[in-house]
Amino acid sequence: MRAETLKGHLDGILLAVLEPGPSHGYAIMEALRARSGGQVDLPTGTVYPALHRLERAGLVRASWSESGGRRRRVYELTPAGRRALEGERSTWRDFSAAVTALLQPLPPPAASPS
Amino acid sequence: MSGLSRRPVPDGGATVEVYLAAIGGRLPGPGWAHASILAELRSGLLDATDAHRAAGLPSAEAAAAAIDEFGDPVQVADAFRGEIAARQARAVAISLLAAGPLIGLLWFTAARTSHVGVRLGPPWQWQHLSVAARAAVHLFVVPIGVTAWAALFAIASTGRLSRWLPVGPRGVPTAAAVAALASASGDALGLALIAIQLATAGGQLAPLPVAAAATASLTRLVLARRAAHRCLAVRASLA
Numbered sequence: 001m002r003a004e005t006l007k008g009h010l011d012g013i014l015l016a017v018l019e020p021g022p023s024h025g026y027a028i029m030e031a032l033r034a035r036s037g038g039q040v041d042l043p044t045g046t047v048y049p050a051l052h053r054l055e056r057a058g059l060v061r062a063s064w065s066e067s068g069g070r071r072r073r074v075y076e077l078t079p080a081g082r083r084a085l086e087g088e089r090s091t092w093r094d095f096s097a098a099v100t101a102l103l104q105p106l107p108p109p110a111a112s113p114s
Numbered sequence: 115m116s117g118l119s120r121r122p123v124p125d126g127g128a129t130v131e132v133y134l135a136a137i138g139g140r141l142p143g144p145g146w147a148h149a150s151i152l153a154e155l156r157s158g159l160l161d162a163t164d165a166h167r168a169a170g171l172p173s174a175e176a177a178a179a180a181i182d183e184f185g186d187p188v189q190v191a192d193a194f195r196g197e198i199a200a201r202q203a204r205a206v207a208i209s210l211l212a213a214g215p216l217i218g219l220l221w222f223t224a225a226r227t228s229h230v231g232v233r234l235g236p237p238w239q240w241q242h243l244s245v246a247a248r249a250a251v252h253l254f255v256v257p258i259g260v261t262a263w264a265a266l267f268a269i270a271s272t273g274r275l276s277r278w279l280p281v282g283p284r285g286v287p288t289a290a291a292v293a294a295l296a297s298a299s300g301d302a303l304g305l306a307l308i309a310i311q312l313a314t315a316g317g318q319l320a321p322l323p324v325a326a327a328a329t330a331s332l333t334r335l336v337l338a339r340r341a342a343h344r345c346l347a348v349r350a351s352l353a
Contacts, residue, residue, distance in 0.1 A: 003177025012226070024157070024158070024161070025158045026157075026158040026161035026162055027156075028167075029158075030165075042185075043183070043184060043186070043189060043190065044158065044162065044183050044184045044185065044251060045158075045184035045187075045189070045190030045193070046185060046189060046190060047195040048151070048154060048155060048158070048190075049193040049194045049196070050193075050195075050198045051332070052194075052197045053196075053197060053200075054201065056201070056204075056272060056273065056276065056278055057273070057276045058273070058274040070157055070160060070161070071153070071156070071157055072154075072157050072158075072161075073154045080274070084277070086262075087153045089226060092337075104250060
C-alpha cells in the first residue's frame with residue numbers, strides 16, 4: 001500500500017500501533033507491517049517525521065533510552081493520544097461504512113412486465 | 115532508490131554513514147540541528163541491519179537491505195523538511211514572545227530614569243520628547259501587535275492546537291518570519307526614536323539604562339532579521 005493511499009490515516013495507524021505500549025521507530029514499522037499482513041510497507045525513514053509530528057501535537061511522548069548498548073528514541077501514547085485514537089477509530093468506522101455502502105453494486109432493476 | 119544504497123560494501127556501518135550523510139546534506143538549517151534526527155535514523159538503521167543479519171544476510175548486504183527499506187535519502191530528507199520548518203518556526207516565535215516583555219522592561223526603565231516627563235502619562239504625552247518622537251511613538255502599536263499575533267499563531271499551529279488549526283507546511287514558517295520582521299521593525303523604530311531624541315534633547319536621557327535598552331534592541335533586531343531569513347529559506351525549500 002502506497003503512502004498516498006494512507007494519506008490522512010497514518011496518524012491514526014501509528015497511534016494504534018503504539019496503543020499496546022511504548023516502542024521505538026523500527027519496532028513501530030515492523031509492527032505496522034505485521035499487523036497489516038505486509039500490506040502497509042512505507043519507506044521506514046518517512047515514518048520518523050510522522051512520529052515527530054505526533055509528538056509536537058502532544059499525542060505521543062518520546063524519550064531516549066538505552067538497551068543492548070544501543071540508544072533508541074522510544075515513543076508512547078499520551079492521554080491525549082489515546083483520546084485521539086478513539087476519535088480516529090470512530091471516524092474510520094463511519095467513513096468505511098459509508099464508502100462500503102456506496103461501493104456496493106446495486107441489485108439489477110426488476111424486469112418490468114411488458 | 116538511489117544507487118548508493120544498493121551497493122554492498124565490506125563495512126555495513128560505512129554504508130549507513132554514507133546514507134545518513136546524504137540525508138543530512140539535504141536537510142534545511144544548520145548541521146547541529148539535525149544531530150538528533152540522524153542519531154534516531156542511525157539507531158533504526160542498525161536495528162534493521164540486525165534484523166536482516168538475523169535473517170541470514172551477511173553484514174554488508176544486511177546494511178544495504180536496511181537502507182533499501184528506509185527509502186531514498188531524498189524522499190526521507192524531504193519528509194523531514196516540514197517538521198524542521200515547524201520546529202524552527204516555533205522556536206523563533208517562542209523566543210520573540212519571551213524577549214518582548216524583557217526588552218519592554220528595559221525601555222520602560224530607560225524612560226523612567228530619563229527626564230522625559232514619563233510620570234505625567236503615556237509616552238505621547240511626555241513633555242520633553244521631541245515632536246517627531248512623540249508622533250512616531252504611536253507607530254509602535256503596529257509592530258508589537260503584528261509580532262504578538264503572528265508569533266502566537268505560529269506557536270498554536272505547531273503545538274497541541276495543531277490538530278484543530280490545520281495550516282499548510284509553508285504557513286508556519288511564514289508566520290514566524292512575519293513575527294520576526296515585525297519585531298525587527300519595532301526595534302528599528304525604537305532605535306530611530308532614541309537617535310532623534312539624542313540629537314534634539316540628548317541631555318534628558320539617562321545614559322546607562324538607555325544604552326542597555328538600545329543594545330538589547332539592536333541585538334534582537336540582528337537576531338530577528340537572521341531568524342526571518344532562516345524561516346523564509348526553509349519555507350522556500352518546502353514543496
